[in-house]
Amino acid sequence: MKDTASLRRRILSRNARVAVVGQGYVGLSLACAAAESSFSVVGLDVDGARINDLSREILSVPGVDEPSFRAALATGRIRFTSDGSSTKDCDIVVICVPTPVRDHAPDLSFVHEACATVSKHLSSGTLVVLESTTYPGTTEELLKPALELSGLQMGKDFLLAYSPERIDPGNEEYDFRSVPRVVGGLTPEATGAATLFYAQLVDKVISVSSTRAAELAKLLENTFRHVNIALVNEMAMICHEMDIDVWEVIMAAASKPFGFMPFYPGPGVGGHCIPLDPEYLAWQVRRDAGRQFRVLEEAQDVNGQMPVYVAGRVGEALNETRKSVKGSEILVLGVAYKPDVADPRESPAMPVMSALHKKGARVRFHDPHIPTCSFNGTVLERTELTQRSLSSADIVVLITPHKVYDLEWIAKHSHLVFDARNAFGELKISNVVTL
Ligand code: SAJ
Numbered sequence: 001m002k003d004t005a006s007l008r009r010r011i012l013s014r015n016a017r018v019a020v021v022g023q024g025y026v027g028l029s030l031a032c033a034a035a036e037s038s039f040s041v042v043g044l045d046v047d048g049a050r051i052n053d054l055s056r057e058i059l060s061v062p063g064v065d066e067p068s069f070r071a072a073l074a075t076g077r078i079r080f081t082s083d084g085s086s087t088k089d090c091d092i093v094v095i096c097v098p099t100p101v102r103d104h105a106p107d108l109s110f111v112h113e114a115c116a117t118v119s120k121h122l123s124s125g126t127l128v129v130l131e132s133t134t135y136p137g138t139t140e141e142l143l144k145p146a147l148e149l150s151g152l153q154m155g156k157d158f159l160l161a162y163s164p165e166r167i168d169p170g171n172e173e174y175d176f177r178s179v180p181r182v183v184g185g186l187t188p189e190a191t192g193a194a195t196l197f198y199a200q201l202v203d204k205v206i207s208v209s210s211t212r213a214a215e216l217a218k219l220l221e222n223t224f225r226h227v228n229i230a231l232v233n234e235m236a237m238i239c240h241e242m243d244i245d246v247w248e249v250i251m252a253a254a255s256k257p258f259g260f261m262p263f264y265p266g267p268g269v270g271g272h273c274i275p276l277d278p279e280y281l282a283w284q285v286r287r288d289a290g291r292q293f294r295v296l297e298e299a300q301d302v303n304g305q306m307p308v309y310v311a312g313r314v315g316e317a318l319n320e321t322r323k324s325v326k327g328s329e330i331l332v333l334g335v336a337y338k339p340d341v342a343d344p345r346e347s348p349a350m351p352v353m354s355a356l357h358k359k360g361a362r363v364r365f366h367d368p369h370i371p372t373c374s375f376n377g378t379v380l381e382r383t384e385l386t387q388r389s390l391s392s393a394d395i396v397v398l399i400t401p402h403k404v405y406d407l408e409w410i411a412k413h414s415h416l417v418f419d420a421r422n423a424f425g426e427l428k429i430s431n432v433v434t435l
Helices: 004-012 025-036 048-055 066-075 084-089 109-120 138-148 188-199 211-242 246-253 277-289 294-320 349-358 387-391 407-412
Strands: 017-021 040-044 078-081 092-095 127-130 159-162 181-185 205-208 329-333 362-366 372-375 378-381 395-398 417-419 432-434
Touching (some): 017 025, 017 084, 017 109, 025 040, 025 078, 040 048, 066 078, 092 109, 109 138, 127 188, 159 188, 159 211, 181 188, 188 205, 211 246, 211 277, 211 294, 294 349, 294 432, 349 362, 362 378, 395 407
Parallel strands (some): 017 040, 040 078, 092 127, 127 159, 181 205, 329 362, 329 395, 395 417, 417 432
Antiparallel strands (some): 159 181
């Protein structure tokens, strides 16, 4: 691109104007980081209500660090709009829109829409970066042609790169700047320009040779977690059959200071990353390599069966007290997909409750962060957590151990507890059965 040097100068001098398309927790976190790094930033989103809130300095986007949002506002360098034409004056346009899964296949409709907007207003000399998690090849196969509909040519008139988001809402150990960024461009100039941009925002940038390497690195990160969670979930089932304490086994193995990383069994894998990102990889390997990604597909099978397995173990625990699931009162504690978040997406709690409900149990739930939930076409209001709601349950099933839960108090007022997370751990309490 003829004016790459000019772009690089504008990045270093902070005169480069940045547009971030998509103001979910990924895009808004990036927009705030860029503003705090002295760039002039415009955050775009098609959700007018969200833009209205943000413009009135209301942080209505869950998962964004509030102090970072306030600090960005204080710079006076950030603004929010739904007007797609705001990208036309920008030197750098970053696309951070959702990439959900529909029927086990990637749904890139939000990326298509964002590209159409960016393409319409694309000007020469712009660096475009995709951050949304997707399968290898998306930047090259989808974004490049879509953006060239502008009449501009990638490489000659604009630069195109990929950098996977690594925002981890609620993570108090790593902030935006301390998490290294992987960057890969469709051309070396794109890699260089994107590397220079992100180097202003984070302490360490890992430049790779292509967008495909960067796209696949992200999927490897989360597939790694998915597969290792499946490993310990299957270990939990085997240990139960062999009457060995899987939690003790993992604790012991984790004493090895090298070559091991502990994962922990549970009722299944929730969230919008770990259960879904690997679907993109499995889909693409089937499409492009004409074969299964066997380890991944087996892991999906193991993790997918955990909710029913947990429901079965709850039935076993009731059986030990000469009760059947059918007709039992069951109180589930914690329906968010992981502790101390209010996000129920893909949470295993719902399929656990569904399985128990189908066996004839009367299922109620409590979650400090989630007031209603639904399964089997039933919408449930949260049951308040009281001595009575505990004691009136035949069994209390702890799915997500939010830190607000007083576990000893819960056990004290419950007839029986099934602990799907070993949250009681060292608290060896007689009426608590552990996965
Ligand atoms: N889970 C287990 N056993 C484990 C770990 C997780 O059953 O040992 C379950 C959790 O309960 C949850 C699901 O898996 O239902 C996902 O948990 P997660 O800890 O992976 O949390 P996420 O989904 O928020 O993953 C995000 C990811 N971050 C990004 O993609 C930027 C992931 O790469 C991070 O490693 C993870 O946060 C993290 O470490 O917090």
